[in-house]
Amino acid sequence: MTMDTRDDVPVIELRHVEKHFGDLHVLRDINLKVSRGEVLVVIGPSGSGKSTMCRTINRLETIDSGEILIEGKPLPAEGRELAAMRAELGMVFQSFNLFAHKTILENVTLGPIDVLGMKREDAEKRAMELLARVGVAEQAAKVPAQLSGGQQQRVAIARSLAMNPKAMMFDEPTSALDPEMINEVLDVMVELARGGMTMVVVTHEMNFARRVADRVVFMADGQIVEEGAPDEFFDHPATQRARDFLDSIKGH
Numbered sequence: 001m002t003m004d005t006r007d008d009v010p011v012i013e014l015r016h017v018e019k020h021f022g023d024l025h026v027l028r029d030i031n032l033k034v035s036r037g038e039v040l041v042v043i044g045p046s047g048s049g050k051s052t053m054c055r056t057i058n059r060l061e062t063i064d065s066g067e068i069l070i071e072g073k074p075l076p077a078e079g080r081e082l083a084a085m086r087a088e089l090g091m092v093f094q095s096f097n098l099f100a101h102k103t104i105l106e107n108v109t110l111g112p113i114d115v116l117g118m119k120r121e122d123a124e125k126r127a128m129e130l131l132a133r134v135g136v137a138e139q140a141a142k143v144p145a146q147l148s149g150g151q152q153q154r155v156a157i158a159r160s161l162a163m164n165p166k167a168m169m170f171d172e173p174t175s176a177l178d179p180e181m182i183n184e185v186l187d188v189m190v191e192l193a194r195g196g197m198t199m200v201v202v203t204h205e206m207n208f209a210r211r212v213a214d215r216v217v218f219m220a221d222g223q224i225v226e227e228g229a230p231d232e233f234f235d236h237p238a239t240q241r242a243r244d245f246l247d248s249i250k251g252h
């Protein structure tokens with residue numbers, strides 16, 4: 001297969017995805033394609049299904065119907081294939097989820113050694129490069145509790161990158177951080193985006209969205225209500241729901 005044809009296939013595609021939690025219809029006919037190198041920002045009110053959608057993409061949540069394709073291939077339901085596919089999608093959450101009793105270096109080398117079968121020496125060399133890239137190389141021997149929230153979140157990003165993911169998903173990666181630490185994490189994400197990483201980012205950071213997103217998706221009540229280029233969406237939202245949402249966050 002040539003690079004050209006590969007690049008025509010979306011890295012992530014959702015087709016008619018439906019999901020309920022009991023009576024709650026949390027994802028309604030979600031159709032979405034994320035192209036290689038694209039930065040997609042997902043915004044919307046609390047409870048609109050943003051996190052659930054992210055979690056379905058690497059099957060932390062099952063779906064009721066529809067299809068999820070990674071590079072054109074259906075997401076496997078379970079087993080080793082699913083584990084392999086999951087390793088190809090990096091995920092960074094609001095809470096940092098680092099292993100508390102392991103050093104920063106070990107947090108970053110564990111996956112490459114255990115899952116990718118890398119030699120320790122190679123995994124450590126690569127981990128140090130990644131830790132340097134996110135600006136925390138000097139913290140490598142510490143444990144997570146000795147780092148600030150912003151530093152921990154940057155380690156979480158390095159840990160995901162160590163698995164050479166096809167795409168990175170971020171679910172409100174800065175919303176648990178003190179204000180002075182938000183930008184240091186956003187800066188790392190901006191660099192990743194500039195480097196061509198395919199990214200899905202759920203965030204309330206509208207300046208980041210405007211500056212970095214190739215496309216903004218607005219969700220409400222489990223549906224994609226609107227999507228478009230950031231300037232177009234923020235300056236001329238087409239729906240009343242999007243206008244109401246943008247007004248509500250302007251007040252903060």
Ligand SMILES: Nc1ncnc2c1ncn2[C@@H]1O[C@H](COP(=O)(O)OP(=O)(O)OP(=O)(O)O)[C@@H](O)[C@H]1O
Nearest residue numbers: 021022024026044045046047048049050051052053
């Ligand atoms: N495991 C679960 N069981 C039952 N209901 C759930 C579960 N997870 C989420 N929900 C419900 O599904 C809806 C969508 O939740 P989700 O977390 O996807 O929203 P969100 O858009 O990420 O919101 P927020 O901006 O607050 O993070 C909410 O009503 C939530 O209460």
Ligand SMILES: [Mg+2]
Nearest residue numbers: 050051052171
């Ligand atoms: Mg959420």
